[in-house]
Amino acid sequence: MSQAEGITEFLSELNESDSLSALRSAHSEKSALVFKVDSHPTPIKTFIENFLDKRALLPSEANVVKIDPDKEVSIKFNVGTEVFFVKTFIKSHMNRYYFDMGSKVIQLKRRKEPRFMIPKKWAQTAAILGSSTKPEPIKCNVVDISLGGIRFEITQQHPTYQRDDIIKIKFQIYKRAEVSTMAIIRFILVRPNMNSIVGLEFAEITDVQKERVSHIVQDINMFNANTKQ
Secondary structure, eight states: OEEETTEEEEEEEOOHHHHHHHHHHHHHTTOOEEEOOTTOSSOEEEOOOEEETTEEEOOGGGGGSOOOTTSOEEEEEEETTEEEEEEEOOEEETTEEEEETTSEEEEEEEESSOOEEOOTTSOEEEEEOOOSSSOSOEEEEEEEEOSSEEEEEEOSOOOOOOTTOEEEEEEEETTSOOEEEEEEEEEEEOOTTSOEEEEEEEESOOHHHHHHHHHHHHHHHHHHHHHTO
16 A cells, blocks of 8 residues: 555455456457566557457457566556556467456555445435436445545446546435535446446535535444444
């Protein structure tokens, strides 16, 4: 863990489903994959061209570099503003480099404020509110919250959102008053056969709404402290 200019960074290993989702998002966004090998003086930059038989295939141009299949590499890539690493071995088959889709994926998490998971038994409601083009509210669950933002699990079919979209949200957690504010979509994780996760940064939030969020965080801290006793 490191801290600079008030931002805390730490690494979090993803489960199998979220690992696959991150790799699929990297493929759909044509995210750059960057890694180093001993045989090349500068970092190699490539991308995931396709998936086949549980393999992430790299484009044929990557073959100009000799890669040792017995040495593990750390591949860095971005999905939106989120940073990920894949710890894996790059292998070759039919003159194509690839790595296993089941490889370990680690997310570098950066946050100005710590996040707090919502206790499972707490009552809560949440929604992305409608607009002139998307009139119906989209029901959600709150995954976690911080003083600066929140993560929603979208529990129903929804329109396609994009990073940096500004949306209106509302949520009510445990015994606290409802919070209604604008938010910026900073992260989207589309998970096959599972609900999507969106990371949101509060925007245009009033002092009253900030205080309500602070009270929710205080409640969770108190709950966690009492649970550990």
